[in-house]
Amino acid sequence: MQRLYQSLQQPQHMVLVVDMREFVEQLHALADGARLVTVVGPSGCGKSSVVNAGLIPAIRGGAVNGSEGWAIAWMIPGVLVGIVWRLLLSSSNFGIINYLLEVIGFKRIEFLVQPPVALLSVIIVNIWRGTAFTMIMEYAGLQRIPEQLYEAAKVDGAGAITQFFRITLPLMKPILFINLVLITIYTFNTFDMILALTGGGPARATEVLTLSAYTQMFKFFSMGTGAAISVILLVINMSMAYVYYRFILSDTKGVE
Numbered sequence: 001m002q003r004l005y006q007s008l009q010q011p012q013h014m015v016l017v018v019d020m021r022e023f024v025e026q027l028h029a030l031a032d033g034a035r036l037v038t039v040v041g042p043s044g045c046g047k048s049s050v051v052n053a054g055l056i057p058a059i060r061g062g063a064v065n066g067s068e069g070w071a072i073a074w075m076i077p078g079v080l081v082g083i084v085w086r087l088l089l090s091s092s093n094f095g096i097i098n099y100l101l102e103v104i105g106f107k108r109i110e111f112l113v114q115p116p117v118a119l120l121s122v123i124i125v126n127i128w129r130g131t132a133f134t135m136i137m138e139y140a141g142l143q144r145i146p147e148q149l150y151e152a153a154k155v156d157g158a159g160a161i162t163q164f165f166r167i168t169l170p171l172m173k174p175i176l177f178i179n180l181v182l183i184t185i186y187t188f189n190t191f192d193m194i195l196a197l198t199g200g201g202p203a204r205a206t207e208v209l210t211l212s213a214y215t216q217m218f219k220f221f222s223m224g225t226g227a228a229i230s231v232i233l234l235v236i237n238m239s240m241a242y243v244y245y246r247f248i249l250s251d252t253k254g255v256e
Helices: 002-009 020-033 055-060 076-087 096-103 115-143 147-155 158-187 192-197 211-218 223-255
Strands: none
Touching: 076 115, 076 192, 096 211, 115 158, 115 192, 147 211, 158 223, 192 211, 211 223
């Protein structure tokens, strides 16, 4: 764990090599009910370990299904998400996605080396993670719509498209707005995932405000610059929170 922590402090130098045989053995052990999976391999920084919260046994035993299954991506810690996707997108020999591309006849893509591609990769990973939260919100909103409305619409001859625009979408607007505000706040505060995935590189192409504040304060020891960025983040978050509060307040008054 100490070596993993040190590698996260300098993510641009982080090298993780997977011993596939040991990985498969540990994965089988986890599927049989183990709570810890260790992904190890010889590298310049020694051995690194990844702790799993026991998601595979839960899925295998049927404990995770439906809306609970959607929540898996959101429940995984951001650092772990960054490390896993760094392994998947790596252009080295252990990069799983590049390996699959070569298998089907394509060339390797330097996902985390070229600035435009690295930024797109971070966006895709963040969307993948945030989709779980969005699906939970939308699922909860859909459960609140009375089934009698759809039955009445069918009696009146309304089709699926008409039902969507006349029933589903109007009743889902509050949930959609709240989801938009919350996911925007979460996106502005994304830090750990990007730190583990790219470290803000290459050439600061993926350096978001939170990571920039961290770099200025703890790497360059520029407390003034870091504090200024933090204040900007605070203003943005408070503005979004105020919009969220006003909407909730008006919605509550409407119900009363």
